[in-house]
Amino acid sequence: MSHSGGGDALYCVCIVISFKSLFKSGPPISFTCSKGEQADLNKILNYIYQISKQEHKKLSSYIEKSITKSTLSTTNVLVHNNAKPYQELYKSCIQNRINIKELSEQDLHKAFRLLKTIAFNTNDRLHASYMQKLLDEKLRRGGRNNYYINEMHKIYVKNRQFSRARELENLYKSGIEKDLPAIKTANIAGRSFMQIKSKAIVQKPFLFPKGGYVIVITSPFCGPSRRYTDWLKTKPNLFKLFSKHSSWLIPVEGEFNTRKVLSTNSENFPIEMKYAYKKNEWPEIGYWGTPTLYFYKDGMLKRQLVGWPPEGQEKLLLQNLKAIDLL
Template sequence: MALAACLFLALESNNTSAKDSLSPIEQYFGQLNDASYDDIGLSYREKAGSIRRIYDESISADQHAEKLASISDHDLKLLYESAHLAAFYTHDQKYLADMQLDLAELVRRGLDSDNNYVDLYATLVSQRKFDDARLLGKQHPAQTFKPLPSYQDLTESTENGPSVLTLSEGQHGLEMNRTTVDLTSPTTQIVVISHPLCGPSSRAMHDIQSDPALSKAFISHARWITPQDGNANFDVLARWNNQNPAFPMSPAYRQDDWPMIDIWATPTFYFLQNGKVVKTVSGWSGQDSRHELEQGLRQIGLLPLKP
């Protein structure tokens, strides 16, 4: 999203007149960009909803081929960035479709850039359109896209609810399977939002591992989940899982399928009873966080209550 911010900063620096001198698309993009940085007191769904509302009310009307043909080059680039921003925060396929529509017009004008394809590839991966991402890679071999593992959906078509991408080594390399998660099972009473590249997540895991009571509970009852994103760090996840087999991480297939999770910042610990969250612990600060985890384990019956 850094490119989007840079575009808007450049836009502001080149326009010294009043804000009303900006085109409507420039103003709407500014509103979207501001909303993307508004984290104060907002859950994941609230922030996504705010971005969706601004986009749908202000930008969607311009996302039609006949309108794009007559729009300025500058505004066309901002429309693409707006669709990318909306897709990034909402994971909604309709914004991916707008990205593809805008990119087609950028290509027609000879204005497409490497960053456009990098953003599109990441969006396809984040929305779990792995075949389309592979096709994009074949169409643009000069781009250094991260290769994707082979993929198979092992869920039933009628199944709803949380699911993850489990990673394993197969005969032909890394394999990725979509599997469901039963949050009412005794083996999933703790959900940890984490990531191998997150320093606090790594420190939390090592502190938990070094504490016999915490380690026993987390090994038997925790599910470590990474947020839905388009970074394609599946090799990093596989390496983490090989090095930490007691604490394997799996990417969430789709965040919206986890309605009980409203904070996807890492690390965040959710303690569940019968699939419902009874305690949440965010961040990691060493001993204080350990005490909070112990409290959560007592609430769900995995540690005895203090006398």
């Protein structure tokens, strides 16, 4: 996860953002890899760069046009699908095209890093499995491999493949930077979140209450998220409203950073940050940049508010709260 600092940033975003919007976004990137040829790693890295450049440009255009028109949180809802171009890139240019054992050290490193980017954006266990094969080859050759082990560990955590992450911890104890805390998952049908309880992270079900409710996508490391919370604490009535009628979710990431989350929760009590378990449990949430607020009425999404600039977006926030009868 790449976060903005306090600065004048409006929002914090993941490494790569891709989305559909009401604005024209140009043609999708065409991946021209001939059938049967070996993977061209430099070409693949260039495609990844093109995806990143194109989608960040779309995001900036979306935010600028939406704020200018004051429609960001009404009918014009930002939706991203950052898995799709990476799924297509993997199928078109990587799958069954890399002879791992014949890769040079430089190309093995390059292949691992590009698979890491793909796996990060897709949360696809197939891509994590391929990344593991590259790690296995790196370990077979010996040398300093802590970077590779830790990046693999983060992908398993992000995919919620906790047993695989534990296997890495048990095999390479001294090489793991951040061991998983105790985790208690459950067989939950529907939405869920993960909450710090005592010394464990516990998965719990989520149900929307009747009436208005807000889901706040947030992060303790995001400057604009902190700016929004700091502003909210200067508005006692709104802070009380959010304490009762909202849930604050940290996007699915490769680390839990429990110490930082606990300290932030202590500062903002009774508002409590929890962890989203899996993004696909929230199909209507189309954008996970922080902060983003989703406004619901009887469990149905009605409005969206993206980002919190230095001057705030109080007018739009109040409009959205009124739209779901919380004001």
